[in-house]
Amino acid sequence: MTDNAGVESAGPAERIRGYAGEMGPSWIAGAIAAGPATIASLVTGGALFGYGLLWVVVLSAGAGALVQYLSMRLGLLTERGIVAVVEDHLGTTWAWLLVADAVLAAGVAQLVIMKTVATVSATVTGVDARIWGVVWALVLALGLAGRGYRFLELAAKLLVSLVVVAFVASLFVVPVDYGAAAGGLVPSVPSGGALVAAGILGGAVHITLITMQSYTMRSRGWTRDDYGTAAFDVGASMLVAFGVYSLAIFLVAASVLTPEDPSTAVGAAQALGPLVGADAKWLFLLGLWGAAVSTLGGNTIVPPFLLADKLGWGTTIDDARYRWLLVAAALLSAPGAFIGGAVIGQLVLVLAVGTVGTPFAIAVVLYLLNSDAVSDRNSRLANVGGVALLLVTGALAANFVREQVAGGIGPLSGFVLAFAVALGVAIVGLGGKYAVEEVG
Template sequence: MSNATHDSAVTGIRSKFSKLGPTWVAGAIAAGPASMAAVLGAGATFGYALLWVVVLSALLGATTQYLSMRLGLLTERGIVGAVEDHLGELWAWVLVIDTVLASGLAQIVIMKTVAEVSGTITGFDARLWSVVWALVLAAGLAGGGYRFLEVGAKAIVSVVVVAFVASAFFVPIDAGAAASGMVPTIPNGLDGALLAAGVLGGAVHITLITMQSYTMQARGWTREDYDLGRFDVATSMLVAFGVFSVATFLVAASVLAPEFSPGGDLNAAVAADALGPLAGEYAQALFLFGLWGAAVSTLGANTVVPPYLLADKLGWETNVSDGRFRAAVVAVALIGALGAFLGGEFFTLLVVMLAFGLVGTPFALVVVLYLLNHPGAVPEQNPTAANVGGVAVLVIASVLAGVFVRDQYAQGSLTDPVTAFVLAFAVAMAAATLGLIGKFVLSARRSTPTVEAGSDA
């Protein structure tokens, strides 16, 4: 290969990577503190037993984002607008409410994480930090818009991935035990169900599904960018997120599991020991930096999700040039400041947050699959492989969400407000999901041509 050809190839690769972004914003949420807490908790509590869920989460996460990317580019619409056009206003509002509830809870819990980690690092009160970060977030996103978010997401997610992947080379991983962890099983009741739902919820989440069309719009992508969109999904969710989650899990299972008692409370100080073989006495500082970076990037990406959907539903522009959209971004950023006043250990709350989001995710998956197979919404037939992959994600997400809800009910009581809210939300979203599936089946039957008597078969 000549130098000119080689230089041209390198330039082409660099150009392609420089154009990436929309799914990296989703990856900033996926590789965030909640996923970190779920993956570390799964490895620390059950050793290698839930490795299958971790591997599956990356594959299903990439599949889900591919379907969302495909819908966004082929319709060249925001997902709420597409739903309203082809399914009706009621279904659009259900999607908006579902997403706002999941992302709103995430905003508060992740802000609690950012504030408490910032407080630990600096020694200042976490409540003060929650206000500071809310103001920084509001000013940065309202002023810098999408590009501010995308650049930060790429940089911080890359640092977090490198830190945890490097640590995997310094720990003794039990290959036999890891292989046995690829056999699907959910151990130990609610603890196992919660962690499994949390791990999958980090990659297959309604927030990630719904934001994809808007971040692509913000980047100016159209149908002409379809190949770039696939590359974006593969590099961020399948490679970066997959490597990050598997490496983090293996380190936790190798280092923390022998010392951690199942049923114990995993916190930042205990989780930091996972990096001990790599960083020694600096393990806690390195872990806190990684956790802080993941939380900041996730918080920035999550803040724009409710404004995107509300703006699309209410007919606003989905960018900061519209004062109403900008005000919504500021409002969500400031509401997050309440996180520091939320009780409980943030590591536990992060996992519960993901499991809760997973409960509302099957509805969003059905919406995407419905529209991709609606001839009036998408101008070309959805590939069979894409439909099979989407249905597989739907079934697995529904089963894990169902197991979590069942065990939440078994362990709790209807008089407990958290349990009652989770069950009410689960019932409402299950009814909406089944209703939409029924609507799709009826529509498909009406559109199927019948063979008249006496005609050639």
């Protein structure tokens, strides 16, 4: 825990240095957000639609910071994991629904992220991707189960910082038409762009990021006394680092890539070579590698956190049951390296599917922050922002579902539709429950 009183009484420069020295939990969320699925969505959006979706990129950074701030408030004001709070104030059924929603989104993402890590590792080293899948799974299991949260936090801060530097550096060797880019700040969704827009926003506003925040802060030992440090942590990681990262990748892709370029995980990086030189290619490729590794580690801890909390177990490696959940989650990611097909499209789809599950998590957080679960209820401004975020993510999720169903009801589109309907009913039920309680 930080010496928050000392930080708050210091001058502005000393306060910022104090906060910066204590950052951590939100950087793990940033490591997941700044991952290969987000890169896939940004590259695809830039290559297909030029600068047209720049407004979504800008929105995603602000929206990501807002939703992490709301999740931070819930975690600090309750000083408990989100699943335990939901179970106490909404009941077991609602708690299991949240766990299932988050575990499904994180589990599917884990496999495709592992495929990306293995593919990029193979491209850089020449060693078979399937071997890399097994190696990375073992590294995850040993690192997380042996060192725990502090190992992951240190790796996340280091890798995210390096990734941001790599992508910003690539921006300087690519010609960007900033006049044309300004036109992309006008909100519009081009035909066929709903999936990509949902993927871009889903990278920053995702159920895994929302649900993990309370657990990472508990692992760090933060309480409501650390509110200032936690708020600074959110702003630095999501608004600044993630925002710069997203803008750099999107502008590079929109400036030089075409729809034919990003066909594989490394297709975008390889396409940059003949277009603007080998430096941009390798900077982009190394950035993708770092982003994939950091996201893989951060995403691995989400299902164990939620399942352990629901089962009443500890959420640190001091509890052997939680440690074995970490090992299982790490090892079960290895089969992702054996999945066939082009990974860019799979990554965008994974984020879009996650977007379908995200509005429910936002609704749960807003409900709890306006209930007796917390001693200090949300301000009107925070509620307005939260509801706006709920409406935007809901609209993007609905557009994505509509596009999937328009192509015919198959196994995937049928699953997405059923998933969306179930969570939509849950959101309506939650809103009705809150209205009845307020009237009462």
